[in-house]
Amino acid sequence: MEVASTFISNSSLLINKSISDFSLDKLSLGNFGFSDLKNLNWVSLLITSVIALLIYDQIKYQLNKGSIAGPTFKIWPIIGPFLESFDPKFEEYKAKWDSGPLSCVSIFHKFVIIASKRDIARKILMSPKYVKPCVVDVAVKILRPTNWVFLDGKAHVDYRKGLNGLFTRNALQSYIPAQEFVYDRYLTKFQEITKKNGKYPFFHDFREIMCAVSLKTFCGDYITDDQIRTIADDYYLVTAALELVNFPIILPFTKPWYGRKVADMTMKIFEQCAKLSKENIRSGAIGNCVMDAWVEIMDDQSNTVREFSNREISEAIFTFLFASQDASSSACCWLFQIVADRPDVIQKIREEQLRVRDNDPYKKLSFEMIENMTYTNMVVKETLRFRPPVLMVPYVVKKNYPIDENYTAPKGSMLIPTLYPALHDPEVYEDPEEFIPERWVEGSKASEAKKNWLVFGTGPHVCLGQQYVMMMFTGLIGKAFLFNDIKHHITPLSEEIRVFATIFPKDDCILEFTKRKDPKALE
Numbered sequence: 001m002e003v004a005s006t007f008i009s010n011s012s013l014l015i016n017k018s019i020s021d022f023s024l025d026k027l028s029l030g031n032f033g034f035s036d037l038k039n040l041n042w043v044s045l046l047i048t049s050v051i052a053l054l055i056y057d058q059i060k061y062q063l064n065k066g067s068i069a070g071p072t073f074k075i076w077p078i079i080g081p082f083l084e085s086f087d088p089k090f091e092e093y094k095a096k097w098d099s100g101p102l103s104c105v106s107i108f109h110k111f112v113i114i115a116s117k118r119d120i121a122r123k124i125l126m127s128p129k130y131v132k133p134c135v136v137d138v139a140v141k142i143l144r145p146t147n148w149v150f151l152d153g154k155a156h157v158d159y160r161k162g163l164n165g166l167f168t169r170n171a172l173q174s175y176i177p178a179q180e181f182v183y184d185r186y187l188t189k190f191q192e193i194t195k196k197n198g199k200y201p202f203f204h205d206f207r208e209i210m211c212a213v214s215l216k217t218f219c220g221d222y223i224t225d226d227q228i229r230t231i232a233d234d235y236y237l238v239t240a241a242l243e244l245v246n247f248p249i250i251l252p253f254t255k256p257w258y259g260r261k262v263a264d265m266t267m268k269i270f271e272q273c274a275k276l277s278k279e280n281i282r283s284g285a286i287g288n289c290v291m292d293a294w295v296e297i298m299d300d301q302s303n304t305v306r307e308f309s310n311r312e313i314s315e316a317i318f319t320f321l322f323a324s325q326d327a328s329s330s331a332c333c334w335l336f337q338i339v340a341d342r343p344d345v346i347q348k349i350r351e352e353q354l355r356v357r358d359n360d361p362y363k364k365l366s367f368e369m370i371e372n373m374t375y376t377n378m379v380v381k382e383t384l385r386f387r388p389p390v391l392m393v394p395y396v397v398k399k400n401y402p403i404d405e406n407y408t409a410p411k412g413s414m415l416i417p418t419l420y421p422a423l424h425d426p427e428v429y430e431d432p433e434e435f436i437p438e439r440w441v442e443g444s445k446a447s448e449a450k451k452n453w454l455v456f457g458t459g460p461h462v463c464l465g466q467q468y469v470m471m472m473f474t475g476l477i478g479k480a481f482l483f484n485d486i487k488h489h490i491t492p493l494s495e496e497i498r499v500f501a502t503i504f505p506k507d508d509c510i511l512e513f514t515k516r517k518d519p520k521a522l523e
């Protein structure tokens with residue numbers, strides 16, 4: 001407060017000084033006329049307005065900040081740490097979380113509150129009365145205003161109920177053959193990449209396999225290989241268009257413009273797939289993808305799910321792709337890198353993979369098989385704890401929100417519960433900076449600490465795809481290490497975290513995939 005008041009008094013001195021300097025200069029010219037007076041008024045008005053704005057900006061910041069942690073005053077007036085947000089650094093986020101249970105920054109007119117403690121983060125995620133997910137302005141234009149993700153309160157809960165059926169046990173097991181088809185195809189491709197290039201950064205290829213798995217799971221055989229390739233190639237333009245810092249109007253040839261083009265093209269393909277799925281299922285076919293499951297649920301007389309148009313289905317499926325793509329690509333990079341670095345983990349995975357296949361490596365994947373991959377599942381779980389793809393989930397405050405007895409978040413501010421600190425809490429996870437899959441054995445402290453498991457959020461917006469994610473990665477990583485020797489080329493940047501929507505190893509995950517001659521061997 002002291003610094004702010006110094007700033008204010010210095011500013012008013014500055015107003016007086018600039019006016020008097022200006023007047024003296026003009027007067028000394030000896031030909032001071034009416035037009036000069038008009039200029040003088042404009043210039044002084046401008047200077048006064050700018051200074052008043054600066055003072056308002058600082059006072060507003062102080063009032064919003066109250067007693068929580070954060071810079072004493074806005075070091076960069078108006079813009080705040082706007083420039084830093086172009087290149088977010090994991091270490092800077094961590095310093096912010098460590099600075100207090102609630103901390104803040106202000107960027108332009110946006111006041112941002114970061115909640116780092118587990119219980120406060122949970123409380124926020126479970127307070128739909130006060131908060132709703134924060135979407136960048138441009139998201140409404142890209143995902144279309146009619147999209148279900150923009151629903152709030154009861155309308156959101158009701159809509160979600162209709163989607164739950166897409167991720168039940170029955171539905172999930174019908175997706176496995178399509179997923180295995182993509183795993184096999186891409187694992188072969190990864191071997192070919194290695195044959196051609198030797199060691200190679202797999203970051204982009206992991207994004208591509210994740211996109212292909214999603215598209216095949218969502219659209220089955222209704223989507224063509226060419227369409228999958230086009231979407232997988234261009235999808236990164238959607239991520240780039242939806243950066244937190246972006247221009248709200250879509251101007252031609254800007255990132256949002258390219259992003260919307262890709263989104264429109266993708267939703268058009270999905271709409272066509274929905275049409276084909278309805279025709280196919282209604283002619284008696286058995287479903288094997290998310291769209292089929294949706295049609296089956298709509299047609300099931302025993303439940304009350306209404307008919308959804310092809311366009312609605314296409315918009316919702318696009319949100320699945322959108323919600324999944326970055327987080328899954330992040331998890332995929334870390335999973336391959338972390339496991340490849342640990343021969344003991346690889347050996348245990350291989351033992352288990354052979355056991356669940358009755359020692360026949362070529363047995364087709366099934367849901368029961370994946371359910372029995374207890375160790376491989378713990379490896380996936382520990383990877384998600386150790387390197388949680390989503391660090392924070394931005395929400396917006398709908399009305400003044402008393403977060404605790406000392407602090408009320410003002411209406412309109414951005415409130416960001418963080419997930420990372422709860423997942424690295426030393427009280428629950430002994431040696432939290434160590435990768436220890438065994439910490440997840442049934443009945444252990446970690447497995448009982450349900451409140452700390454925030455990888456997928458919690459509350460009314462908790463991730464819809466969480467069971468799907470666990471199933472998909474357990475199946476994928478098991479197969480990948482059963483059939484491949486995967487060598488990770490460690491660099492000084494391998495363990496450094498790059499933030500690009502989610503988190504990635506800074507060296508883009510340099511690996512080599514070599515087909516194993518004998519997948520029955522354990523070494």
Ligand code: HEM
Pocket residue numbers: 125133149160319320321323324327328331389390393455456457458459460461462463464465466468469
């Ligand atoms: C490793 C992969 C993934 C991670 C770490 C992840 C994490 C998250 C998180 C943290 C949220 C926000 C939860 C909240 O606000 O409380 C979320 C929401 C969501 N996720 Fe995921 N997710 C992943 C993959 C997926 C996949 C594969 C799908 C779809 C098949 C999906 C669908 C969704 C949807 C639809 C929402 C929004 C739900 C709503 O607003 O009601 N996610 N996810």
